[in-house]
Amino acid sequence: MYRYDQYDQQMVDARVEEFRDQARRRLEGTLSEDQFKPLRLMNGLYLQLHAYMLRVAIPYGTLSGAQMRVLADVAEKYDRGYGHFTTRQNIQYNWIKLEDAGDILADLAKIEMHAIQTSGNCIRNISSDHFAGAAADEVVDPRPYAELLRQWSSFHPEFSYLPRKFKIAVIASEQDRAAMRLHDIGINIVRNEAGELGAAFYVGGGMGRTPMIAPCIRDFVPLDRLVTYAEACLRVYNRYGRRDNKYKARIKILVHELGAEEYTRQVEEEFQHLLDSGVEPPFAELERIRTFFADPDFETGAKEDIDRSDPDFALWVDRNTIPHKQAGYVSAVISLKPVGGIPGDATAEQMRVMADLGERYSFDELRVMHTQNVVLPHVRKADLHALWTALDEAGLGSPNLDTIEDIIACPGLDYCSLANARSIPVAQKIAQRFAETKKTATLGQLKLKISGCINACGHHHAGHIGILGVDRKGVENYQLSLGGSEAEDVSLAKITGPGFDEDGIVDAVETVTGVYEREREGEERFLDTYRRIGMGPFKEALYG
Amino acid sequence: MADQTPPAEGRGPDTGPESENMLRYRDDAPVAHAAVTVDAFLDQSNAAAVRVEPGDDARDLIPHLERLDLVEVNFPAFGDGRGYSSARILREAGYDGELRAVGDVLVDQLAYMRRCGFDAFDPDAPLDPQDVEAAFARWPEVYQSAADARTPIWSKRHA
Numbered sequence: 112m113y114r115y116d117q118y119d120q121q122m123v124d125a126r127v128e129e130f131r132d133q134a135r136r137r138l139e140g141t142l143s144e145d146q147f148k149p150l151r152l153m154n155g156l157y158l159q160l161h162a163y164m165l166r167v168a169i170p171y172g173t174l175s176g177a178q179m180r181v182l183a184d185v186a187e188k189y190d191r192g193y194g195h196f197t198t199r200q201n202i203q204y205n206w207i208k209l210e211d212a213g214d215i216l217a218d219l220a221k222i223e224m225h226a227i228q229t230s231g232n233c234i235r236n237i238s239s240d241h242f243a244g245a246a247a248d249e250v251v252d253p254r255p256y257a258e259l260l261r262q263w264s265s266f267h268p269e270f271s272y273l274p275r276k277f278k279i280a281v282i283a284s285e286q287d288r289a290a291m292r293l294h295d296i297g298i299n300i301v302r303n304e305a306g307e308l309g310a311a312f313y314v315g316g317g318m319g320r321t322p323m324i325a326p327c328i329r330d331f332v333p334l335d336r337l338v339t340y341a342e343a344c345l346r347v348y349n350r351y352g353r354r355d356n357k358y359k360a361r362i363k364i365l366v367h368e369l370g371a372e373e374y375t376r377q378v379e380e381e382f383q384h385l386l387d388s389g390v391e392p393p394f395a396e397l398e399r400i401r402t403f404f405a406d407p408d409f410e411t412g413a414k415e416d417i418d419r420s421d422p423d424f425a426l427w428v429d430r431n432t433i434p435h436k437q438a439g440y441v442s443a444v445i446s447l448k449p450v451g452g453i454p455g456d457a458t459a460e461q462m463r464v465m466a467d468l469g470e471r472y473s474f475d476e477l478r479v480m481h482t483q484n485v486v487l488p489h490v491r492k493a494d495l496h497a498l499w500t501a502l503d504e505a506g507l508g509s510p511n512l513d514t515i516e517d518i519i520a521c522p523g524l525d526y527c528s529l530a531n532a533r534s535i536p537v538a539q540k541i542a543q544r545f546a547e548t549k550k551t552a553t554l555g556q557l558k559l560k561i562s563g564c565i566n567a568c569g570h571h572h573a574g575h576i577g578i579l580g581v582d583r584k585g586v587e588n589y590q591l592s593l594g595g596s597e598a599e600d601v602s603l604a605k606i607t608g609p610g611f612d613e614d615g616i617v618d619a620v621e622t623v624t625g626v627y628e629r630e631r632e633g634e635e636r637f638l639d640t641y642r643r644i645g646m647g648p649f650k651e652a653l654y655g
Numbered sequence: 656m657a658d659q660t661p662p663a664e665g666r667g668p669d670t671g672p673e674s675e676n677m678l679r680y681r682d683d684a685p686v687a688h689a690a691v692t693v694d695a696f697l698d699q700s701n702a703a704a705v706r707v708e709p710g711d712d713a714r715d716l717i718p719h720l721e722r723l724d725l726v727e728v729n730f731p732a733f734g735d736g737r738g739y740s741s742a743r744i745l746r747e748a749g750y751d752g753e754l755r756a757v758g759d760v761l762v763d764q765l766a767y768m769r770r771c772g773f774d775a776f777d778p779d780a781p782l783d784p785q786d787v788e789a790a791f792a793r794w795p796e797v798y799q800s801a802a803d804a805r806t807p808i809w810s811k812r813h814a
Contacts, residue, residue: 116812118811121795121796122794122795122798122808125793125794129793132789133763136786141783146733146761149733150763232736262798262809263798263799265798266794266797266798268739268766268771268797269736269739269740269743269767269771269801270736270739271736271739272733272734272735272736272739272764273736274736349736349737349739349740354709354737385747388747388800389800390799390800390801392809392810393810395813396809396812396813399812399813
């Protein structure tokens with residue numbers, strides 16, 4: 112894991128002091144709320160329906176047991192005893208007092224954490240593959256590149272008042288586990304024919320009210336030009352991104368309006384200007400960062416076989432563990448989707464359990480997934496039963512990774528001031544319905560995502576099944592869409608037709624899964640069947 | 656537009672002559688004449704001061720940097736960050752005259768503006784001198800190379 116040196120620590124400490132000073136000036140009245148808003152947002156502090164919400168950064172989703180424990184302490188000391196893991200691998204707290212925010216940031220700074228740029232019109236926390244450093248299929252660990260970009264983008268003097276927020280994801284494998292092409296910039300670290308590493312840049316993806324899949328604008332940027340190229344992409348956006356309408360201000364609109372080719376031309380031109388400007392860190396800095404992400408001390412010859420005599424355990428192993436590059440190890444997913452629970456929520460107690468287990472069984476490393484679960488990336492197969500037993504006792508043993516119970520949901524109208532409809536109760540009802548009918552298992556991989564408004568924080572455009580909550584004349588109404596994917600087979604879901612009320616949407620989901628069960632061939636997933644047979648049969652069943 | 660009172664003698668180095676709110680971090684004498692728009696500047700050959708609006712392309716000025724003493728970059732609203740890019744582009748092109756941020760310039764943006772190459776500030780509203788001092792002293796280090804002389808952290812790590 113990356114560890115701060117004196118410089119990183121000084122920067123985070125300075126940020127705490129800056130925020131305390133800004134909060135003081137706001138309370139004294141020398142800063143207006145309009146002036147304070149972008150400043151508090153750049154420290155992750157939103158004003159929500161009931162209270163302030165604080166979003167804490169977990170860079171590329173990686174954290175230690177000690178850090179997870181402090182997240183638990185914050186939940187207990189300053190909130191109501193729980194936190195919510197987000198689709199950008201962060202955590203947010205929903206019941207924060209403005210007067211406490213400075214103290215929370217100070218507590219976080221002590222363990223190398225912060226809330227810097229977790230909101231606001233700036234470069235946000237950088238996300239990555241939650242199986243980085245463990246996945247059998249990766250080219251390299253993508254996190255050193257994410258860390259290099261984290262430092263470059265932190266307190267960037269030119270790009271802190273962008274037209275709109277800016278999200279970057281970095282991966283390094285063919286399989287995309289970070290929704291890379293649905294980001295403002297998606298970077299895939301690849302190897303060229305000469306065996307050199309470089310970065311493929313995908314720019315202008317996003318969800319929200321105008322979902323777009325990012326086109327590749329350059330398939331190979333040499334690693335010693337990574338920062339320069341990112342700087343060029345951002346400068347073109349900062350200068351020419353629309354500022355007249357906040358709904359058209361994301362870079363995807365600029366790329367779309369200019370065309371990928373023209374945007375690329377402008378970036379390349381800017382890149383030429385910047386080549387000699389000295390913005391690129393020396394390669395030695397990347398090498399320094401890489402040393403923090405060296406493999407942990409894996410046991411060679413670790414036992415491969417697992418005692419599967421307990422069927423509940425065997426089911427969890429089948430569902431929630433992922434092949435590892437090291438023989439005798441797996442990555443184990445801790446589901447934060449218990450049936451009837453709030454997707455992505457964890458109590459302080461559960462966070463402490465996860466911290467302990469991460470320390471004991473996973474080289475003191477945990478990951479937050481964009482699907483709002485937590486991974487222990489490096490677990491010996493021999494330890495799985497003990498791990499599962501401890502998880503199950505803490506209510507963390509749900510065997511439902513990538514199933515219809517593993518729902519992504521935004522906080523919705525229960526918390527969010529932007530929402531038009533509630534997301535959480537819909538997620539709960541759907542999970543309960545499929546758990547009761549025991550269909551979860553037979554449906555296999557089925558990614559269901561729910562957003563409570565058009566801003567699409569619940570990634571509904573990218574769901575195999577997507578649900579969008581809207582307000583129709585004061586009544587919550589839910590639109591159903593099918594066929595989205597955030598993975599390497601990225602696609603945007605299409606709306607089936609007229610929406611449904613809260614109970615109707617649960618029935619509608621059951622109806623479309625019924626079509627899948629009837630129509631599927633061989634090992635097809637729901638998504639594969641939809642792609643093969645198209646919308647027709649689903650529409651017929653829903654509205655027929 | 657700034658008023659055109661002639662420079663007053665004996666004022667502190669941090670206070671310019673043109674406006675009560677002016678902050679200046681240069682040793683040379685302030686430019687006293689008015690800045691013209693980019694269009695007007697490109698049309699007339701004698702102006703030495705120009706005012707760049709957010710929608711202007713700062714690169715249009717690059718062929719004429721030699722005759723410029725003052726570039727004002729206007730921030731009609733502090734949240735419009737185009738002026739930061741304009742400033743860096745001019746500094747990257749070698750402009751070493753006065754680069755002045757004007758308009759909705761607030762204390763919380765000063766440090767970033769300075770990093771982008773601004774060396775004078777003429778805010779619409781006066782800034783508290785103590786807050787200004789604190790803003791410039793805030794960041795012990797910087798993560799990036801920009802248009803100022805500060806050494807980035809990555810350079811110190813590998814010195």
